[in-house]
Amino acid sequence: MFRRIVSSTPSKLYYPRRNHFMRQFRMASTLTLPDSRTLAYALDATPKDGPLVILSNPLCASFSLWDHVVKILNENGFRTLRYDQPGHGGSSAPKNLDATFDSMADDVHQLLESLEIKKVDSWIGVSMGASTGIYFTTKFPNTVSKLAICDTIASSPINAGAEDLFVQRVAAAREAGNLDTTIQGTMERWFGKEWLEKNPEEAQRVQALMSKTTVDGFETCCNALSSKTFDLRPLLGKVGDSVDDAVVIVGQNDANLPEVMAEMRTKIDEGFRAAGKDKLISLFVIRDAGHVCFIDGLKQFTDTILAWLTADQRRREIEALKSKQS
Template identity: 30%
Template sequence: MPHIDANGITLHYRIDGPEDGRPLLLSNSLASNLHMWDPQIADLTSAGFRVIRYDSRGHGGSGAPEGAYSIEMLAEDAVALLDGLGVDRADYCGLSKGGMVGQMLGVRHRDRVKTLILADTSAHMPTQEMWDGRVRTVEKGGMAAVVDATIERWFTPASQQRLKQDIDTVREMILGTPPQGFIGCCRAIQAMDQRETIGGIDIPTLVIVGADDPATTPEHAREIHGLIKGSRYAEIPEAAHFSNFEQPDAFTKAMLGFLNT
């Protein structure tokens, strides 16, 4: 799959769907990669979307420099990718960290995003000590030290039994995340507080959350929904944090129902 130099880093990306299709940019969560969107691709391309997905800075096949990142930096990466691909404006969907980047794009680059889908995300992640703890854990033991706890947050207990093979795939995504990239993005999330700015977002926005998400909870999603005037809200039953992977049909239906209106 191709790479592109964007905002001082090399980003790994993939494009699926018709060349003249409506551009849709997908952004991954912390500790995953562009394959987290595999369950959505067939339906989105069949609906006529030109799906552009990429590995965020610090993840997958993209560059993973040392040091703290910021949500502003990650948003500039996304804009630089669009620039490099010659895409003036795209629909956008991001999950977790990707949704945090989406909020920043809606505030700082509203001319580049036609619509926003903010999935299983938050405008602010409190408890600084939690992020310090995750960083220390990965510094000491690598991604293997956090993979089990991550799976517990991302999938409900029932789905951990039902989707064992799929979860093995997700486990490999987590383990394949460069530790320095994970740490850099942890610092970006730790420093983020967008509650005072996202009220200025004035493009169509859908907020999606898994009903059982223990990480970025429905309360976090409803806060975003309340702050972004005119936004829509969708709650996915029997889904935790990785709702697009755990309940792909319901997630994709919500996406398309929003994008096609």
């Protein structure tokens, strides 16, 4: 059912050592939104003319969670734009803690307009960042060319007829007055205790970034995830009308999401066919990785993403070479 990637690195792609120091030039700033909230973001200054990739975060994490991925994308000619969800990192939460995925898609649209960016090469979203990507691309079609959907549920618990654990976690955080226990439990669900014990430095980095989330921000995004308005299923068939290409990626150990996302891939693929687009939408399973597979499956994740991002370019190069030889 699933396509699994063999770890192989295309010869033209460059992978820096994890401990290799590379100087990064970025414009980190904030945008004041129409409702007076602050949206924190980081836009790479280089490579200046590189294709722009939006990286959208999971719950309870700031945009710096993507740092290792950004280095690899930059070294392969891609420029990135990252932003913090409401109440996460440097972004403020709405007064009524009432965000929805539709409103968060509007936030990104406001950001792109403020930066005078009319076209984005790719959107790579993980967890709620993937859900936001689907809402954004179907609401603002043809703004994003390629959409990578990683490790996301298909709808809110109430729409799925399931127990709402988000409400329970918010109540526990409110009672504690902080997110310490919530963050510890989240990391164990994401990565597993064994991985955390074997990777203490990375675990400490992730924990520090997650600690920048406010309780208000956590509740705001949990409200979006719990909302009756959150349902990707009616939107999946519309993705093909909205972007030129898409890919589905999931961590092997991410509970039942490999099965859930296999169903999502089928619906997205059907939408592309209905739109008359000759694209086979693939599902890639990142071996031994969990919910945030670009952390505990970094190498295979970036192999997969780079191969997908550069596929059209490599195809054109091959066609040009064949044309010269004929």
